Amino acid sequence: GQNIDQPTEMTATEGAIVQINCTYQTSGFNGLFWYQQHAGEAPTFLSYNVLDGLEEKGRFSSFLSRSKGYSYLLLKELQMKDSASYLCAVRNDYKLSFGAGTTVTVRA
Amino acid sequence: DADVTQTPRNRITKTGKRIMLECSQTKGHDRMYWYRQDPGLGLRLIYYSFDVKDINKGEISDGYSVSRQAQAKFSLSLESAIPNQTALYFCATSDLWGTNEQFFGPGTRLTVL
Numbered sequence: 001g002q003n004i005d006q007p008t009e010m011t012a013t014e015g016a017i018v019q020i021n022c023t024y025q026t027s028g029f030n031g032l033f034w035y036q037q038h039a040g041e042a043p044t045f046l047s048y049n050v051l052d053g054l055e056e057k058g059r060f061s062s063f064l065s066r067s068k069g070y071s072y073l074l075l076k077e078l079q080m081k082d083s084a085s086y087l088c089a090v091r092n093d094y095k096l097s098f099g100a101g102t103t104v105t106v107r108a
Numbered sequence: 109d110a111d112v113t114q115t116p117r118n119r120i121t122k123t124g125k126r127i128m129l130e131c132s133q134t135k136g137h138d139r140m141y142w143y144r145q146d147p148g149l150g151l152r153l154i155y156y157s158f159d160v161k162d163i164n165k166g167e168i169s170d171g172y173s174v175s176r177q178a179q180a181k182f183s184l185s186l187e188s189a190i191p192n193q194t195a196l197y198f199c200a201t202s203d204l205w206g207t208n209e210q211f212f213g214p215g216t217r218l219t220v221l
Contacts (some may be wrong), residue, residue: 042213091207
């Protein structure tokens with residue numbers, strides 16, 4: 001089975017940093033994705049980790065520890081437009097299993 | 109133009125009606141997927157197809173059927189809609205190679221009364 005956990009909601013202030021954690025227990029693992037989803041819109045790709053370590057892409061970074069079944073997404077210099085849901089998804093062969101998503105609210 | 113399109117974007121129907129949701133893509137991808145999204149439950153896989161002759165059930169296929177009419181088209185049908193099928197439905201595609209990043213359509217909001 002697949003069990004992917006992430007916090008339901010987080011709130012942060014504009015300009016701050018927020019870290020969204022994701023823990024997983026899955027029957028297989030070929031990589032981990034993070035997607036951003038604004039309300040009522042399609043998910044869009046943010047990052048992909050297949051090896052342990054940190055991947056940095058502008059204001060967003062993603063970390064993976066396969067031995068711990070753990071990943072996090074770090075959002076720096078938060079902007080109002082970063083208010084959205086962030087979805088953690090584990091790849092197993094050619095399918096993705098998604099966590100329920102973390103809704104991040106950025107306050108002025 | 110969008111790479112992955114879905115029609116209709118919104119639909120209200122009644123219990124017992126048959127309904128079809130359509131997905132088209134211009135990305136040239138072989139793999140296509142149908143998901144539903146419910147508040148607090150995330151995206152759940154309904155069906156997926158790796159080519160025109162390949163159809164596979166996902167984790168929640170009961171009450172749904174699909175048709176892969178061409179590489180670019182993948183339709184989802186509800187033979188007899190029920191209220192707990194009210195949800196946001198997404199189609200997605202991915203390539204044969206690389207990371208299997210999935211590209212999502214804009215979604216169809218379905219309400220079953």
